[in-house]
Amino acid sequence: MATSTEARKPPLQLAAKLRRVLGGQAGWSGFLLQIVFVTALVWIGYEIVENARSNLAAQKIASGFGFLSNTAGFAVSQALIPYSESDTYLQVFFVGLVNTLVVSLIGIFFATIIGFIVGLGRMSPNWLLARIAGGYVELIRNLPLLFQILFWYLAVLATLPQPRQSISLLDSFFLSNRGFGLPKPIGTEAFTAFAVAVIVAIIAALVLRVYARQQLFAKGRVIAVWPITLGLLIGLPLLTVLVLGKPVTFEYPVLRGFNFSGGLRVLPEFVALTLALSTYTAAFIAEIVRAGVQSVHKGQSEAGASLGLSRGATLRLIVVPQAMRVILPPLTNQYLNLTKNSSLAVAIGYPDLVSVFAGTTMSQTGQAIEIIAITMAVYLVISLITSAIMSLYGWRISRSMSA
Amino acid sequence: MSDTSFIAKELVAERAAPVRSAGFIGFVQTRLLNSPTNILLTVVSLLLLWFTIAPTVKFLLIDAVWQGQDRTACLPENVGHAVGACWPFVQAKFTQFIYGFYPEPERWRVNLTFLLGALLLLPLLIPRLPAKSVNAGLFFLAFPVVAFFLLYGGGINGFGISWATDFLSTVAVHITDVGRRLRGMGLLSDIAVIGYLLTLIGDGVVAFGGGLQLVALPFEWLRNEGVNHGKPVWFELTTTAIIVSLLMFLLNGHFRSGWRALANSISVFAGIAVVIALLRLDRGGLPIVDTRLWGGLLVTLVVSITGIVTSMPVGMALALGRRSTIPLIRLFSIAFIEFWRGVPLITVLFFATYMLPLFLPGNFTVDGLVRALIGIALFAGAYNAEVIRGGLQAIPRGQAEAASALGLSWWKTTRLVVMPQALRHVIPGLVNSFIALLKDTSLVSIVALFDLLGQLRASFADPNWSTPTTLFTGFAFTGIMYFVMCFGISRYSLFVEHRLNVHRRS
Numbered sequence: 001m002a003t004s005t006e007a008r009k010p011p012l013q014l015a016a017k018l019r020r021v022l023g024g025q026a027g028w029s030g031f032l033l034q035i036v037f038v039t040a041l042v043w044i045g046y047e048i049v050e051n052a053r054s055n056l057a058a059q060k061i062a063s064g065f066g067f068l069s070n071t072a073g074f075a076v077s078q079a080l081i082p083y084s085e086s087d088t089y090l091q092v093f094f095v096g097l098v099n100t101l102v103v104s105l106i107g108i109f110f111a112t113i114i115g116f117i118v119g120l121g122r123m124s125p126n127w128l129l130a131r132i133a134g135g136y137v138e139l140i141r142n143l144p145l146l147f148q149i150l151f152w153y154l155a156v157l158a159t160l161p162q163p164r165q166s167i168s169l170l171d172s173f174f175l176s177n178r179g180f181g182l183p184k185p186i187g188t189e190a191f192t193a194f195a196v197a198v199i200v201a202i203i204a205a206l207v208l209r210v211y212a213r214q215q216l217f218a219k220g221r222v223i224a225v226w227p228i229t230l231g232l233l234i235g236l237p238l239l240t241v242l243v244l245g246k247p248v249t250f251e252y253p254v255l256r257g258f259n260f261s262g263g264l265r266v267l268p269e270f271v272a273l274t275l276a277l278s279t280y281t282a283a284f285i286a287e288i289v290r291a292g293v294q295s296v297h298k299g300q301s302e303a304g305a306s307l308g309l310s311r312g313a314t315l316r317l318i319v320v321p322q323a324m325r326v327i328l329p330p331l332t333n334q335y336l337n338l339t340k341n342s343s344l345a346v347a348i349g350y351p352d353l354v355s356v357f358a359g360t361t362m363s364q365t366g367q368a369i370e371i372i373a374i375t376m377a378v379y380l381v382i383s384l385i386t387s388a389i390m391s392l393y394g395w396r397i398s399r400s401m402s403a
Numbered sequence: 404m405s406d407t408s409f410i411a412k413e414l415v416a417e418r419a420a421p422v423r424s425a426g427f428i429g430f431v432q433t434r435l436l437n438s439p440t441n442i443l444l445t446v447v448s449l450l451l452l453w454f455t456i457a458p459t460v461k462f463l464l465i466d467a468v469w470q471g472q473d474r475t476a477c478l479p480e481n482v483g484h485a486v487g488a489c490w491p492f493v494q495a496k497f498t499q500f501i502y503g504f505y506p507e508p509e510r511w512r513v514n515l516t517f518l519l520g521a522l523l524l525l526p527l528l529i530p531r532l533p534a535k536s537v538n539a540g541l542f543f544l545a546f547p548v549v550a551f552f553l554l555y556g557g558g559i560n561g562f563g564i565s566w567a568t569d570f571l572s573t574v575a576v577h578i579t580d581v582g583r584r585l586r587g588m589g590l591l592s593d594i595a596v597i598g599y600l601l602t603l604i605g606d607g608v609v610a611f612g613g614g615l616q617l618v619a620l621p622f623e624w625l626r627n628e629g630v631n632h633g634k635p636v637w638f639e640l641t642t643t644a645i646i647v648s649l650l651m652f653l654l655n656g657h658f659r660s661g662w663r664a665l666a667n668s669i670s671v672f673a674g675i676a677v678v679i680a681l682l683r684l685d686r687g688g689l690p691i692v693d694t695r696l697w698g699g700l701l702v703t704l705v706v707s708i709t710g711i712v713t714s715m716p717v718g719m720a721l722a723l724g725r726r727s728t729i730p731l732i733r734l735f736s737i738a739f740i741e742f743w744r745g746v747p748l749i750t751v752l753f754f755a756t757y758m759l760p761l762f763l764p765g766n767f768t769v770d771g772l773v774r775a776l777i778g779i780a781l782f783a784g785a786y787n788a789e790v791i792r793g794g795l796q797a798i799p800r801g802q803a804e805a806a807s808a809l810g811l812s813w814w815k816t817t818r819l820v821v822m823p824q825a826l827r828h829v830i831p832g833l834v835n836s837f838i839a840l841l842k843d844t845s846l847v848s849i850v851a852l853f854d855l856l857g858q859l860r861a862s863f864a865d866p867n868w869s870t871p872t873t874l875f876t877g878f879a880f881t882g883i884m885y886f887v888m889c890f891g892i893s894r895y896s897l898f899v900e901h902r903l904n905v906h907r908r909s
Contacts, residue, residue: 023729024729026728034731051763126441126444128445128448132452142886146856150860154860154874155874155875343747347848354753368757368761369758372753372757372758376754383744383746
C-alpha cells in the first residue's frame with residue numbers, strides 16, 4: 001500500500017477568511033466598528049445634504065451645474081484661448097485652467113534651473129559661494145510665499161518706471177510697471193518646413209543614439225554621437241532657412257500713448273507670480289538636489305575613477321543616475337506644490353483658476369458648492385495623476401533594484 | 404651585484420611644501436583661491452554680495468529715517484538725501500501689526516495671553532527641565548481654554564452637568580427624528596421585505612433615542628437643582644468634580660491604587676475653579692471682543708497655534724486609521740488624507756468660508772475666524788497624519804507584539820507603547836509642519852481675516868504714510884518678524900533632531 005507523501009491540503013476555514021475580509025485583524029468587533037463608523041458617516045452626510053438643501057432654498061439659489069452655460073459677462077485680463085465677455089462660465093473655467101497650467105509650467109521650468117544652480121552651489125568647494133547659496137535657501141524658506149508674492153508685486157514691480165521711461169533691451173524687450181513687453185513671433189509660410197526639419201532632426205538624433213548604443217553593446221564599437229547630432233539639429237533647420245527664408249518674423253511692441261501695443265505683453269501679475277513661485281520652490285529644490293547628490297556614496301565615484309572613467313563620465317554614468325533616483329520623487333512633489341501654490345494668484349489678481357472661477361464666477365453666481373467642488377477636483381486630479389505616475393516610477397525602480 | 408638597478412641612485416626631488424590650510428590666509432588659499440575657476444566664482448560671489456547686501460544695509464540702517472510724525476519726515480526733499488527705510492511708519496503702525504484693531508483698554512489681555520503662553524512654552528522647549536507631561540497638558544489643553552476666555556471674553560452659564568444635558572437631549576432628539584423618518588420610509592416602501600426591515604430599524608432607532616432621553620433625565624434634574632440653588636456654575640462644578648473624581652477613583656482600582664487618580668482629578672478641578680474665580684466666568688467674564696477686531700501678530704499666532712493643537716489629534720487618528728487592518732476605516736482614512744493633501748490651502752479656506760455655512764443648520768452661525776480654523780485644522784491634520792505615520796512605521800513590530808504578548812489591549816498598546824515612541828521620532832517633522840503652518844496662516848488674509856500680512860497690506864492704504872519707501876519698509880519689518888519666528892523654530896528643530904539622534908552616532 002503506497003502511503004501518500006504529499007502534504008494534506010490546509011483546511012478551507014471559510015468563516016475565518018470571511019472574518020478576515022470583513023473586519024481585518026480585529027475580527028467581528030472590527031466589522032461591527034466599521035458598521036457603526038459608516039452609519040455615523042452616512043448620518044453626517046445626510047445632515048449635510050439636508051442642511052445644504054434647506055439653506056439653498058432659503059437663499060433662493062438653484063443647485064446644479066446649469067450655470068456653466070450662462071454668459072459670463074466679465075473680461076479676463078489674460079486669455080490664451082479665445083475668450084470674450086459673451087462666452088459662458090465654462091469657457092471662463094478653461095481660461096483659468098490654462099492660465100494656471102501656464103504659470104505652473106513656466107514656474108517649474110525656472111524653479112528647476114535656479115534650484116539646481118543653488119543646490120550645486122551649496123556643495124561647491126568655494127566657501128563663499130556655498131555660504132551665499134545657503135543664505136538664499138534659509139532666507140527664502142523662512143518667509144511665507146504670499147509675503148514674497150506681495151513683495152514682488154506691490155513693492156518691486158510697482159517701483160518700475162512708467163511705460164514711457166521703461167527699461168528697454170535692444171529696443172525690443174521692455175520692462176515697465178505695466179508688465180513685460182517682448183517681440184511676438186509670427187510664423188511665415190516657411191514655418192511649416194522649418195518645424196518639420198526640426199522634428200526630423202530630433203527623431204534622427206534619437207534613432208542614432210539608440211543605434212550607437214546597440215552597436216556598443218553588441219560589437220563594442222564606439223560611435224561618437226554628438227558631432228552628428230549637433231550637425232543634424234543645427235544643419236537641417238539651417239538648410240530650410242537658407243532655401244525658403246526666415247521661418248518667423250517678429251512683431252515688436254511699440255509705445256502708443258500711455259501703454260505699449262503690439263508684441264507679446266506679459267502681465268505684471270504673471271511676472272510677480274512666476275518670480276515668487278520659482279524662487280520659492282527653487283530653495284526647496286536646492287535642498288533636494290543636495291540631499292540627492294550627497295546620498296550617492298563616495299566609493300561610487302572612486303570606483304568609477306579606478307575603472308579609468310574620466311571625471312565627467314563618472315558623473316554622467318555613475319553619480320547622476322543614482323542621485324536622480326533619490327531626487328525625482330521629492331522633486332515631483334515640489335512641482336505639485338508649485339502648481340498648488342499658483343492658486344495664491346488670487347491675492348494679486350492674476351486670472352488663474354481660483355481667481356476667475358472660485359473668485360469672480362462664484363461672487364457672480366453664488367454657486368459656492370459646485371464651484372469649490374470643481375476647483376478642488378481639478379487640483380485633486382492633477383495631484384492624483386502625478387502621484388500615480390510617481391508610484392509607477394517607484395515600482396519600476398524597486399523592480400530594477402531587486403533584479 | 405653592482406649592475407642591479409633596483410636601488411635608486413638619485414634622491415627623489417623635494418616635493419613642494421603643502422599648501423597651508425590653517426589660519427586665515429591658508430583658508431583663503433584653499434577654500435577661495437585654489438584654482439582659476441574658484442577665483443572666478445569668488446569674484447562673482449563678491450560682486451553678488453556687493454549688489455545685494457550693501458544696498459540692503461544702506462536702505463535699512465544708513466539712509467533710514469528714525470524719527471517723525473507723518474509722511475513728511477520720510478520724503479527725500481525734507482530729509483535732504485535719498486531716503487531708506489521709513490521706520491516712523493512702523494512705529495506708528497506697530498500696535499496694529501501686533502493687535503490689529505483690538506480695543507486699546509483691553510490690550511492687556513492680549514499681552515497677558517502672550518506672557519502665559521511664553522511662560523508655559525519655554526520650559527516645554529528646554530529638555531532638561533522636569534514635569535514635561537504636566538507642562539504639556541497645561542500648554543495643549545488648559546492654555547487654549549484660558550486663552551479663549553482671555554482674548555474673546557464672555558462667561559459660562561453652566562458646567563459639565565448642563566453640557567451633558569444639552570448634548571444628550573440634542574442627540575436624542577436627532578436620533579428619534581431619524582428613526583421616525585426611517586419608519587416613514589419603511590411604511591411607504593413598495594417592496595414588502597425592505598419596508599418591513601426599514602420599519603424595524605426605525606423602531607429600534609426610536610427606542611434608542613428614547614433611552615438616551617431617559618439617561619439625560621437625572622442630569623436635567625441636577626441642572627434644575629443648581630439653578631434653584633442660585634449659583635449654578637459653582638454648584639455644577641462641585642457636582643461634576645465629585646462625580647468625575649469618584650469615577651476616576653473607582654475605575655483606577657479604588658482603595659488599592661486609585662488615590663493618585665483621585666488626587667489628579669481633584670487638582671484639575673481645583674485649577675478649573677481657580678480660573679473661573681479669577682476670570683469671573685460665573686459673572687459674565689471679561690467684556691467680549693469680537694474676532695473681527697482681532698488682527699496682526701495676534702491672529703497669526705492664534706491661527707497657527709490653534710491649528711497645530713487641533714490638528715494633532717486629527718493627525719493621530721488618521722495615521723492610526725490608515726494603518727488599521729479594518730477595511731472601511733482604512734479606506735476612509737486614505738481618501739481623507741489624500742483629499743486634503745491634494746488640494747491647495749486657499750481652496751480649503753474658500754471651502755471653509757463659503758461652503759461650510761451651507762452645510763450647517765440655518766440657525767447656526769460660525770464665526771469667520773473659527774471657520775478658517777476648522778479648515779486649517781483639517782488641512783494640517785492630513786499633513787500631520789503622514790508625518791505621524793512615518794513615525795509609526797519606524798517602530799519595530801516587536802514592540803507592539805511584545806505589548807500584546809503581555810496582554811495589553813490594542814488601545815493600551817497604542818497609547819502606552821507605540822504612540823509615545825512614534826511621536827518622539829517625529830518631533831522634528833511635526834516642528835517642520837508647524838513652520839509650514841505658521842507660514843501658511845498668511846493665506847487667511849485672502850478670506851478677509853487680518854493677520855500680520857493682511858494688516859501690513861491694510862496699513863499701505865493709509866494716505867498719511869504714503870511715501871516712496873513705505874512699501875519696502877513695511878515688507879522689511881514683517882519679513883524680519885516672519886524670518887525670526889520661522890528660523891528660530893527651525894534651529895530648535897535641528898537641535899532636537901541632533902539630541903534625538905545622539906545614540907545613532909557612534
